[in-house]
Amino acid sequence: MYGKYHWDGHAGCNFSCSPEEALKLNNICPVCNKKLTIGVEHRVEELADQDTNSRKNRKQFYTLLPLHELIAASMASTLTSQKTWNLYNKLIAEFGSEFNLLLNAAKEKIAKIDEKIAEVIIQNRDGRIRVKPGFDGQYGEVILQEKQTKLL
Ligand SMILES: [Zn+2]
Numbered sequence: 731m732y733g734k735y736h737w738d739g740h741a742g743c744n745f746s747c748s749p750e751e752a753l754k755l756n757n758i759c760p761v762c763n764k765k766l767t768i769g770v771e772h773r774v775e776e777l778a779d780q781d782t783n784s785r786k787n788r789k790q791f792y793t794l795l796p797l798h799e800l801i802a803a804s805m806a807s808t809l810t811s812q813k814t815w816n817l818y819n820k821l822i823a824e825f826g827s828e829f830n831l832l833l834n835a836a837k838e839k840i841a842k843i844d845e846k847i848a849e850v851i852i853q854n855r856d857g858r859i860r861v862k863p864g865f866d867g868q869y870g871e872v873i874l875q876e877k878q879t880k881l882l
Pocket residue numbers: 740742743745759760761762763764
């Protein structure tokens with residue numbers, strides 16, 4: 731959920747913000763005073779709040795990140811690297827499906843294959859991973875414990 735057009739913003743102005751902030755700015759870029767490129771989150775915001783139980787007390791929109799993005803972030807690697815996909819395939823072979831791994835698999839079992847990714851998957855499950863969403867053609871970034879990892 732954090733592709734290139736998730737948040738609102740201007741790539742040229744290196745400015746991005748949440749839909750909330752954009753509304754406060756009347757969708758006008760504070761750098762160049764032109765209309766912001768409106769992101770996906772702005773458009774789907776109203777649909778996002780269906781599962782209120784798991785989003786309780788969580789102001790920011792939260793979604794489970796896909797496995798290959800977690801792997802790339804945990805290895806400080808990229809979405810397209812062989813390293814990322816080697817681990818991806820290994821994990822899928824062991825746990826059957828991405829959803830089973832992301833939602834159900836026990837941490838100790840995942841850790842037998844890779845300790846770092848086990849930790850990240852649990853953080854993902856708990857909604858503890860921070861994401862700086864992409865905007866206006868710039869890719870988003872996963873933020874693991876204050877360390878930012880560019881995905882591409
Ligand atoms: Zn601008």
